[in-house]
Structures are given as structure tokens and as C-alpha cells.
Amino acid sequence: MKQNIRNISFNELNEFISGNGHSAFRAKQIWEWIWEKNITEFQKMTNIPANLREMLEEKFFFAISKAEIELRSKDRTIKTLHRLYDNKTIETVLIPSKERVTTCLSTQTGCNLACRFCATGMLKGARNLDSGEMFDHFFYAKNKSLLEYKKNLSNIVFMGMGEPLLNYENLLKTISAITNPEGLNFSPQRITVSTVGIVEGIKRLADDNVSFHLAISLHAANDILRNSLMPVNKKHGISGLKEAIIYFHKATNQRITYEYVLLKNVNDSLKHASELAEFCKITPCKVNIIEYNSSSTNKFQASDVETMQKFSSFLEGRNMLVNIRKSRGNDIDAACGQLANKC
Numbered sequence: 001m002k003q004n005i006r007n008i009s010f011n012e013l014n015e016f017i018s019g020n021g022h023s024a025f026r027a028k029q030i031w032e033w034i035w036e037k038n039i040t041e042f043q044k045m046t047n048i049p050a051n052l053r054e055m056l057e058e059k060f061f062f063a064i065s066k067a068e069i070e071l072r073s074k075d076r077t078i079k080t081l082h083r084l085y086d087n088k089t090i091e092t093v094l095i096p097s098k099e100r101v102t103t104c105l106s107t108q109t110g111c112n113l114a115c116r117f118c119a120t121g122m123l124k125g126a127r128n129l130d131s132g133e134m135f136d137h138f139f140y141a142k143n144k145s146l147l148e149y150k151k152n153l154s155n156i157v158f159m160g161m162g163e164p165l166l167n168y169e170n171l172l173k174t175i176s177a178i179t180n181p182e183g184l185n186f187s188p189q190r191i192t193v194s195t196v197g198i199v200e201g202i203k204r205l206a207d208d209n210v211s212f213h214l215a216i217s218l219h220a221a222n223d224i225l226r227n228s229l230m231p232v233n234k235k236h237g238i239s240g241l242k243e244a245i246i247y248f249h250k251a252t253n254q255r256i257t258y259e260y261v262l263l264k265n266v267n268d269s270l271k272h273a274s275e276l277a278e279f280c281k282i283t284p285c286k287v288n289i290i291e292y293n294s295s296s297t298n299k300f301q302a303s304d305v306e307t308m309q310k311f312s313s314f315l316e317g318r319n320m321l322v323n324i325r326k327s328r329g330n331d332i333d334a335a336c337g338q339l340a341n342k343c
């Protein structure tokens with residue numbers, strides 16, 4: 001049976017090449033075609049001898065994603081639905097602003113964690129994206145950014161469909177291909193991985209001493225409320241999460257970002273703000289207060305502007321770094337928590 005070539009490591013490719021009597025430098029050339037130029041046809045690898053290309057065709061294939069539908073928001077955000085080789089679909093988003101163009105990438109075809117405020121969490125039976133698929137989506141966004149906005153793609157957030165740290169190896173392999181200094185050389189400082197707080201995954205990132213940013217989707221800083229909004233919290237609780245974040249910070253010395261979606265009469269009181277401020281004392285951090293998109297699910301409503309301001313001022317009054325994040329791409333269901341293959 002043929003193997004997906006983007007699922008093998010460089011060493012495995014190298015072994016295949018030398019095992020078939022070709023020089024080792026061919027492996028490096030083929031690797032560059034795959035992971036720097038995003039070429040997905042062996043016949044287009046023009047510096048590779050014809051007999052080796054034939055051999056690759058016999059043994060491997062490319063599982064590629066195809067951009068199928070594109071929706072454009074009035075704020076110029078673009079949401080794209082990609083069809084995967086097994087007919088599943090995922091969505092990615094491209095968000096332009098004055099200074100930057102950010103893409104929000106997915107890591108799974110849905111999500112089994114069922115956060116109550118999230119549309120993606122309603123798509124069950126999710127599978128992990130492989131690194132080739134994530135790479136396709138990155139490359140698509142990179143090209144699209146130049147074409148649409150005449151600007152280089154400047155930032156990547158892994159905040160789309162799925163929980164990135166439940167797809168750990170593929171995520172890190174993708175980031176490594178994107179940031180390889182001898183290849184695409186995208187700065188890890190412009191990449192953020194957002195997690196609901198997979199404790200084992202956060203500790204593993206620390207052990208791997210990663211240099212991209214970590215964001216935690218917190219949304220509540222007490223166990224009762226967080227358990228009810230995000231069932232994943234029941235496993236380790238707030239205390240386990242805190243311990244993992246401290247561990248990560250000690251290893252990487254990085255400032256943590258907390259994402260906090262404001263839900264009307266659920267997590268938006270000054271008592272909740274005070275709990276959040278207490279939580280945030282554990283390491284240097286910044287907080288993104290996110291406007292909720294009421295269309296994500298029908299269960300919750302967005303807090304009003306005045307409540308958002310009060311919540312934010314309370315935190316600022318404690319010398320915290322706070323940003324209020326307005327929703328982008330609301331009209332095409334491309335905002336946070338809205339990705340649910342509804343293109």
C-alpha cells in the first residue's frame with residue numbers, strides 16, 4: 001500500500017533514498033520540494049532523476065487538501081472550506097488588519113471536547129489533521145494573503161477547529177517545517193498555539209522548549225464555572241492547569257496569553273474579573289477579552305459593551321495588560337467559536 005509521503009520523517013525518506021542506491025543529497029532535495037516549495041507532484045521535482053521520481057510514485061502519494069468554498073466578510077476577513085483526501089472538511093480564516101495579516105488554522109476536523117459555547121465542539125468524530133494537511137492550509141493562506149491584501153502573511157494562530165495539543169506531533173512537525181531557518185523561516189514569535197489547557201501537552205511544550213507563543217482559552221477562573229463551560233477542566237481542575245502553566249513559564253520564560261470570552265450573566269461580573277486577576281498572578285501574562293459571537297450556539301449571549309469595559313478596567317486597575325478583541329468575520333461565521341463547516 002502506498003504511504004502518504006508527508007507523514008514520513010526526514011530519516012525515513014533518507015533511508016528509502018539510500019536503500020534504493022541514490023545519493024543522500026537527493027533526500028534533502030526532495031524534502032525541500034515537499035516542505036519548502038509545497039510541490040505535491042513528483043513529476044514537478046525537476047532536479048530529481050526520472051527513475052527516482054518513478055520510484056517515489058510507486059511507493060508514495062500526496063494526501064492533499066483542496067480549497068473548495070470561500071466566503072468573504074464585509075470586514076475583508078476570508079473564510080475557506082478545505083476538502084480533505086477522505087472527503088472530510090475543515091475551515092481556515094484569513095484576517096487582515098492595518099499592520100498584519102493573520103491566519104487562523106485548524107488542527108482537527110471537529111472537536112470532541114464539547115466546550116458549551118463553541119460551534120466546533122458540536123462536530124463529533126473528529127480526526128487529527130496530518131502535518132501535510134496543515135501545511136497545505138498554511139501555504140494557501142500565505143499565497144492568498146499576497147493575492148488579496150498585497151501583504152505577506154505575518155501571523156499564524158492555531159485557534160481554528162480542534163484542540164492543537166491533542167494533535168501534538170503533527171502540530172510540531174508543521175511548525176518546524178514553517179519555521180525552518182534554512183527553508184521558509186517564518187518566525188516562531190509570530191505563531192501562537194491556543195489550548196483549552198491540556199495539562200500534559202503544556203508540560204510537553206515546556207520540555208520541548210518551544211519558542212512559539214502559548215495562549216490558554218480560560219473563560220473562567222473557578223472550577224465550578226469552568227467545569228460547566230468546558231468539561232475538559234474536570235480532569236485536572238484549575239490547580240492542575242496553574243501548575244502546568246508555571247512549569248511552562250519556568251522552562252521557556254514566556255509570557256502567557258489568556259483568552260477570555262465574555263458571556264452575558266455567566267462569566268462577566270466583577271467577581272469573575274477578580275478571580276481572573278488572582279489566577280493571572282502566577283506568571284507574567286496578558287489577557288484578551290473576546291467579544292462573544294451569539295450566533296455560535298443559541299445558549300449564550302454576548303456581554304454588552306459597558307460590561308466589557310468595566311471588566312477590562314477592573315483588570316487594568318490591577319496593572320494587567322488587557323486587550324479587548326472585537327469579533328472579525330461575524331457575518332460569515334468565521335469568528336472565534338463559529339467554525340463548524342457551514343460554508
Ligand code: SF4
Pocket residue numbers: 110111112113114115118119120121122160161162163196217337
Ligand atoms: S473551544 Fe476549542 S477545545 Fe473547545 S470545543 Fe471548541 S474547538 Fe474544541
